[in-house]
Amino acid sequence: MYLLRRMEITSDMLYKAKAIRGFCHLYDGQEAVVVGMEAALEKTDSVITSYRDHATHVMRGGSVLEVFAELMGRVDGASKGKGGSMHLYRRQANFFGGQGIVGAQTPLGAGLALAHQYNQDGGVAVTLYGDGAANQGQLFEAFNMAALWDLPCIFVCENNHYGMGTAEWRAAKSPSYFTRGDYMPGMQCDGMDVLAVRQAFAFAKKHALEKGPMILEVDTYRYHGHSMSDPGSTYRSRDEISSIRQKRDPLEHARKLLLDGGLAEVSDIKAIERDVKKQIDEGLGQAKASPHPPMEDLWANIWKAPLGAEMRGIDSSHKQRLPQ
Amino acid sequence: MAATVGSSIAVQRAQPAVGCSAGRAAIAPAAPLRRPAAAVRAAQRSLVVSAAQKREMMMWEALREGLDEEMERDPTVCLMGEDVGHYGGSYKVSNGLYKKYGEMRLLDTPICENGFMGMGVGAAMTGLRPIVEGMNMGFLLLAFNQISNNCGMLHYTSGGQFKVPMVIRGPGGVGRQLGAEHSQRLESYFQSIPGVQLVACSTVANAKALLKSAIRSDNPIIFFEHVLLYNVKGEVHPGDYCQCLERAEVVREGTDVSIFCYSRMRYVVMQAVAELEKQGYNPEVVDLISLKPFDMETISKSIKKTRKAIIVEECMKTGGIGASLSAVIHESLFNELDHEVLRLSSQDVPTSYAYELEAATIVQPEKVVQAVHKVCGARGLVSA
Numbered sequence: 275m276y277l278l279r280r281m282e283i284t285s286d287m288l289y290k291a292k293a294i295r296g297f298c299h300l301y302d303g304q305e306a307v308v309v310g311m312e313a314a315l316e317k318t319d320s321v322i323t324s325y326r327d328h329a330t331h332v333m334r335g336g337s338v339l340e341v342f343a344e345l346m347g348r349v350d351g352a353s354k355g356k357g358g359s360m361h362l363y364r365r366q367a368n369f370f371g372g373q374g375i376v377g378a379q380t381p382l383g384a385g386l387a388l389a390h391q392y393n394q395d396g397g398v399a400v401t402l403y404g405d406g407a408a409n410q411g412q413l414f415e416a417f418n419m420a421a422l423w424d425l426p427c428i429f430v431c432e433n434n435h436y437g438m439g440t441a442e443w444r445a446a447k448s449p450s451y452f453t454r455g456d457y458m459p460g461m462q463c464d465g466m467d468v469l470a471v472r473q474a475f476a477f478a479k480k481h482a483l484e485k486g487p488m489i490l491e492v493d494t495y496r497y498h499g500h501s502m503s504d505p506g507s508t509y510r511s512r513d514e515i516s517s518i519r520q521k522r523d524p525l526e527h528a529r530k531l532l533l534d535g536g537l538a539e540v541s542d543i544k545a546i547e548r549d550v551k552k553q554i555d556e557g558l559g560q561a562k563a564s565p566h567p568p569m570e571d572l573w574a575n576i577w578k579a580p581l582g583a584e585m586r587g588i589d590s591s592h593k594q595r596l597p598q
Numbered sequence: 599m600a601a602t603v604g605s606s607i608a609v610q611r612a613q614p615a616v617g618c619s620a621g622r623a624a625i626a627p628a629a630p631l632r633r634p635a636a637a638v639r640a641a642q643r644s645l646v647v648s649a650a651q652k653r654e655m656m657m658w659e660a661l662r663e664g665l666d667e668e669m670e671r672d673p674t675v676c677l678m679g680e681d682v683g684h685y686g687g688s689y690k691v692s693n694g695l696y697k698k699y700g701e702m703r704l705l706d707t708p709i710c711e712n713g714f715m716g717m718g719v720g721a722a723m724t725g726l727r728p729i730v731e732g733m734n735m736g737f738l739l740l741a742f743n744q745i746s747n748n749c750g751m752l753h754y755t756s757g758g759q760f761k762v763p764m765v766i767r768g769p770g771g772v773g774r775q776l777g778a779e780h781s782q783r784l785e786s787y788f789q790s791i792p793g794v795q796l797v798a799c800s801t802v803a804n805a806k807a808l809l810k811s812a813i814r815s816d817n818p819i820i821f822f823e824h825v826l827l828y829n830v831k832g833e834v835h836p837g838d839y840c841q842c843l844e845r846a847e848v849v850r851e852g853t854d855v856s857i858f859c860y861s862r863m864r865y866v867v868m869q870a871v872a873e874l875e876k877q878g879y880n881p882e883v884v885d886l887i888s889l890k891p892f893d894m895e896t897i898s899k900s901i902k903k904t905r906k907a908i909i910v911e912e913c914m915k916t917g918g919i920g921a922s923l924s925a926v927i928h929e930s931l932f933n934e935l936d937h938e939v940l941r942l943s944s945q946d947v948p949t950s951y952a953y954e955l956e957a958a959t960i961v962q963p964e965k966v967v968q969a970v971h972k973v974c975g976a977r978g979l980v981s982a
Binding site: 364375415590 | 758
């Protein structure tokens, strides 16, 4: 969790230094969710999430270099610099992104679960979405299909209580997102407690495999605004934010558990923190040294089978021949 | 599968067509189908053949056969859509297949195009090869986000990690008084999406052969059928013939003018050609087949020969396939043209229910004849 926290704080600084452009949605405050989740899953399970995907990528086995480089649009990024913050993917770990449009990942998640059932491989698909996406029609389409066919899908509502600038009670008639599956069971858990999250996911995975899909609503909080373009303070009070930091911060909670439970010394924690800082610095250094994608990459990966097609340039006279 | 020995119609290869890169030389271009069907059959009966001869059937049966063959060949191929399973497909393309392959592979979806299109994309990302059927292409407007962002662009935005080997198929076009919302031409809207291929079938033979290729392709293919062509009769290619998705078909070789068309407009054009032949014209007719990317090799070869081009499309005048093709032709073949490209398209109006108004909305054979008169001049000036 500390690695994720430092990575997101570093991204904040990079964005302000204009090394990262466009959209950047940070995850700090919500770390316990993906860490607890991965503790209950295998890499043969599938995960798909929204644009707030930096931490998810790392927890699926991605490196800090891949995240920083992608955010800075460099070749060593997870998507070779062509996706950006919202499009991190890691195929070998069954991490399916990284989607830009709110809620569009939910039918995809149903498709991942469909594939698990089709192949009978014993895996589950975890489909993460936010309280904002919880009002999307396609989510309910996905619920219906998953429940109809008993697809092994866990629909995870990461409820950080704000859909960009709109509080949940101003957007949803029913902000009890775990109940909105109607015929599909749902459970709520404290998303700031990494152990609670792990238990919840373990239960949900078992349920999804044995009985059918369910919703898991994780109660969490993001310290940053919706994105780096949003100060995050016009629709919520600074008191609220600092209150969560003091009382429910996931890292603090974990530290307290470790220290109070005698599971670690202060020096152990300091060692972890030093190690993380080193990892971050290394990853960042490598990312900064990573080259920008060459112009040929503009034309790469348009089609899986490019067929030697000829693409016309801006003024139509330039002809780019794609590989066979 | 055995080849029909000595046939002068396109010789089929018993290898899967993997795109067209390897196959461009191997697969002979479809010969102009000018011999009457009966003569073809008589010629074949006299040959020694060991396996399947060409068989006559309707287009829906041909599509069904192609689908069946590909599903048998590859267990990752599956079909999902409304009423494709138990009902057998609203145009019978999957008739009875669920009994053979089960309900997982012929998946009856609820009516949620956005949802099941996204589901198909997700399944494709894991390595399955789903075919998503839109009961009418027009309904896929609801799935536009999934088609554009997730289907078309995922290969690029993931830096090449994920492929989306889907086929999105269904009938589009103007039918018989189906009303505006059920008479749409979605190829106009989809053509700008980067990362997809657009293919339009038109005959029984190419319907089956193109569908087989589309299913085998690793690219996402949007496969346009036409509401009025499902009962067209014709012959399928024998054996495992797969047609190149990127190659246009020369329907009729000629010298006076190149007429480019696709889907049902091929028949409208050929109706006009019957009249034009009597008047002494010798038009060349090219069925585009590949709406994206255009087969510029065949298109430019034709234009360089005839120096005149007419596009006949069912898309609207504004922003259709013809508009794009016209721009490409003017930009790249300007000096090969003796006349600006004439484009016959549907009127920019919603398709009326009333019969005469509907007929006036789309291109009729008379308009094609008039267009040829316009570019070629009156008879007497054109050499046969």
